[in-house]
Amino acid sequence: xxxxxxxxxxxxxxxxxxxxxxxxxxxxxxxxxxxxxxxxxxxxxxxxxxxxxxxxxxxxxxxxxxxxxxxxxxxxxxxxxxxxxxxxxxxxxxxxxxxxxxxxxxxxxxxxxxxxxxxxxxxxxxxxxxxxxxxxxxxxxxxxxxxxxxxxxxxxxxxxxxxxxxxxxxxxxxxxxxxxxxxxxxxxxxxxxxxxxxxxxxxxxxxxxxxxxxxxxxxxxxxxxxxxxxxxxxxxxxxxxxxxxxxxxxxxxxxxxxxxxxxxxxxxxxxxxxxxxxxxxxxxxxxxxxxxxxxxxxxxxxxxxxxxxxxxxxxxxxxxxxxxxxxxxxxxxxxxxxxxxxxxxxxxxxxxxxxxxxxxxxxxxxxxxxxxxxxxxxxxxxxxxxxxxxxxxxxxxxxxxxxxxxxxxxxxxxxxxxxxxxxxxxxxxxxxxxxxxxx
Numbered sequence: 301x302x303x304x305x306x307x308x309x310x311x312x313x314x315x316x317x318x319x320x321x322x323x324x325x326x327x328x329x330x331x332x333x334x335x336x337x338x339x340x341x342x343x344x345x346x347x348x349x350x351x352x353x354x355x356x357x358x359x360x361x362x363x364x365x366x367x368x369x370x371x372x373x374x375x376x377x378x379x380x381x382x383x384x385x386x387x388x389x390x391x392x393x394x395x396x397x398x399x400x401x402x403x404x405x406x407x408x409x410x411x412x413x414x415x416x417x418x419x420x421x422x423x424x425x426x427x428x429x430x431x432x433x434x435x436x437x438x439x440x441x442x443x444x445x446x447x448x449x450x451x452x453x454x455x456x457x458x459x460x461x462x463x464x465x466x467x468x469x470x471x472x473x474x475x476x477x478x479x480x481x482x483x484x485x486x487x488x489x490x491x492x493x494x495x496x497x498x499x500x501x502x503x504x505x506x507x508x509x510x511x512x513x514x515x516x517x518x519x520x521x522x523x524x525x526x527x528x529x530x531x532x533x534x535x536x537x538x539x540x541x542x543x544x545x546x547x548x549x550x551x552x553x554x555x556x557x558x559x560x561x562x563x564x565x566x567x568x569x570x571x572x573x574x575x576x577x578x579x580x581x582x583x584x585x586x587x588x589x590x591x592x593x594x595x596x597x598x599x600x601x602x603x604x605x606x607x608x609x610x611x612x613x614x615x616x617x618x619x620x621x622x623x624x625x626x627x628x629x630x631x632x633x634x635x636x637x638x639x640x641x642x643x644x645x646x647x648x649x650x651x652x653x654x655x656x657x658x659x660x661x662x663x664x665x666x667x668x669x670x671x672x673x674x675x676x677x678x679x680x681x682x683x684x685x686x687x688x689x690x691x692x693x694x695x696x697x698x699x700x701x702x703x704x705x706x707x708x709x710x711x712x713x714x715x716x717x718x719x720x721x722x723x724x725x726x727x728x729x730x731x732x733x734x735x736x737x738x739x
Contacts, residue, residue, distance in 0.1 A: 386737065387438030389730045390681035394637040394688055397431040400442065406720045409474035412494060414698040415467065417719035421704075422697040424635055427719065432685050432726045443729045445479035448472075449504040451735045455550035456507045460542045460599070462514040464617050465555035466494060467717045469510035471724045472731075473499055476508070488512075496541060513539035514559035516595040523559060530563035530578050535594045538602050547606050551735065553680065554599055555614035557652045558716070560588040568594075589655060596659040600677060604667065608674040612734060613660045614727070615683045616652035618645070620690040620715040629708055632715035634690040645687055653683040678734050682727050690715075692723035 402425075406416040413419070434440055459469035476482065477499070485498040485507070495512035514523045518539050521531040538546070546552075563577035566586055574586025596613060603611050624631035645653075660679045667673030696702040698714040718724035 387434060387440075387733065388436045389432070389434045389438065389440060389733070390684055391436065392432055392434040392685065393640055394430045394685070395433045396429060398429045400431040401428040401721045401723070401725055403443070403721055403725065404474040404478035406474060409470075409477050411470045411474060411720045412466070412492075413700075414714060415470070415694055415717050415720050417694050417697045417722070420694070420697045420699060421701040422694070422719070426635055427689075427691045427722060430637055430689075430723075432729075440726075440729055440733065443475050443725060443732060445476050447736065448728075448732045449476065449480065449501055449506050451732070452504075452506055452551055454505045456509065456548055457551040457553075458509045458511060458542065458545070458549045459553045459555070460511045460513050460539075461516060461553075461555035461614075462512075462558050463717060464558065465553065465614070466510050466512065467720075467724050468553070468555065468614070468727045468731075469497075469508070471718075471720055472728045473497075473508060474720060475725060475728055476501060480504075509545070511539070511542040511545075513542050514556060515539070515564075515591075516554060516556045516599040519559075519564075521564075522562060530565060531559070532567070533564050533591065533595075534567045535573070535591060536568050536598055538599060543602065546602060549603070549609060550607070551610045551612070552603055553612045553614055553731065554596065555617075556595060557592060557616040557656065560592045560595075564591070566591055589651060592652065592655050593659060596656060597662070600659065600663045600675075604663070604673070604675040608676075610676045610678065610735065611663075612678045612680050612731065613656050614680040615656045616649060617682055617686040617716075618649045620693060621713075622690070622715075624713075624715075627710040627712055629696045629702065629711040629713060631713045632690050632693045632695045636691055638688045638690060643687065643690075645683065649683065649687065653681070657681065680727065680731055680734065682730070685726060686718075686723065689718070689723040692718045694719055 407419045418425070431442075432440055457472075459465045459472075480501060481503055482499050482501050485500050487497040488495045493512075494510070496510065498507060498509040500507050513519075515531070515533050516539060518534040518537040519531050522528040523531050542549075560576070563575075565575050565578060565581065565583070566573050572583055574584045574590075575581050576586055576588055576591065579585075600611055600613070603609060620632045620634070621628075622631070657679055660677050663675075663677040664670060664672075667675055667677065694714040694717065696711055696713050697719075699711065702708075702711060
């Protein structure tokens with residue numbers, strides 16, 4: 301029998317030819333409305349039937365996505381566009397963002413063991429679930445290793461200063477090495493000292509170095525040998541190691557506000573000009589504020605010579621011992637950030653911050669104002685956001701499993717540096733935005 305064929309009467313039109321593309325039972329518009337309906341039902345279920353923690357987590361991720369998208373839309377890829385006012389990241393609040401700071405394994409990227417809190421057995425990990433939300437309406441996107449390295453392509457990035465400079469420098473290394481190929485170039489042969497470290501990122505021709513120089517200036521005494529009772533500081537001479545490499549640095553972050561609080565004898569022009577915290581010596585008490593001004597000014601002036609570069613001055617990051625002695629194992633045992641108004645900055649904290657900001661402003665004026673000269677000077681103002689994170693320090697977990705045999709009467713604690721990963725990663729999120737910003 302012959303195969304059956306379709307028969308069309310003269311009054312019927314043949315069916316339209318079948319499309320080669322796969323068919324859909326809904327129009328594009330109908331599909332969009334259906335998707336919106338599913339999203340609405342999901343949000344309704346979240347609001348009505350989910351615990352508060354799940355609600356906050358979901359909405360935080362949605363807001364973070366919206367913030368990141370908005371930032372890129374306004375800036376054309378992350379930095380602020382021309383004609384837009386610069387973002388002020390110094391004011392804001394910490395908002396719940398589950399998983400935001402869980403971006404690398406600190407043991408793998410070889411941070412200082414005293415700041416590797418997860419390795420040391422810290423049981424509460426909520427300190428990793430917060431992000432900084434600037435108050436000025438500026439979004440702060442999560443750190444992007446490729447974007448950061450693109451912004452500094454072909455450059456040498458140096459962190460110079462005290463252990464907070466090192467804390468931030470090691471954070472940056474972890475954020476970068478967890479995402480892109482790298483090689484370790486050089487480091488202090490004494491691992492626990494970490495007075496110098498350097499890494500290379502060949503794909504972007506970027507070098508990152510960390511220099512221990514707690515006064516920025518040349519110094520001996522306690523800063524190199526903890527058994528010494530005080531420091532000897534030459535306010536007009538930069539520390540040897542970073543000064544020797546200064547001419548090959550392109551981006552320099554300076555952070556030095558803590559060691560000026562220690563006893564010291566200060567020199568200038570080869571003469572003693574004063575002491576701080578050392579009444580046994582028959583010299584004028586110079587305090588801590590003036591030496592801090594002078595070392596920042598000296599360092600910026602040294603870096604204003606030679607090649608064009610960006611110099612970033614980091615402000616003071618407050619401690620959270622809160623009147624606890626340094627050997628109290630219960631110090632800085634907070635589990636959450638402070639809320640707005642819950643804890644005010646102390647007078648000394650404000651003064652130390654202001655000095656750095658004022659020195660940056662003075663350096664800009666000396667260079668001919670914003671955009672003038674070959675040296676771009678910026679401020680990384682972390683004082684408030686750091687002050688609001690008493691939960692982010694190692695505390696007793698600067699040691700491995702400190703309470704394995706009960707709570708000791710005395711135990712050295714760290715309420716200054718931050719766990720890694722942790723709040724210090726936010727310092728580098730802001731640094732990224734500074735470096736991506738058009739001059």
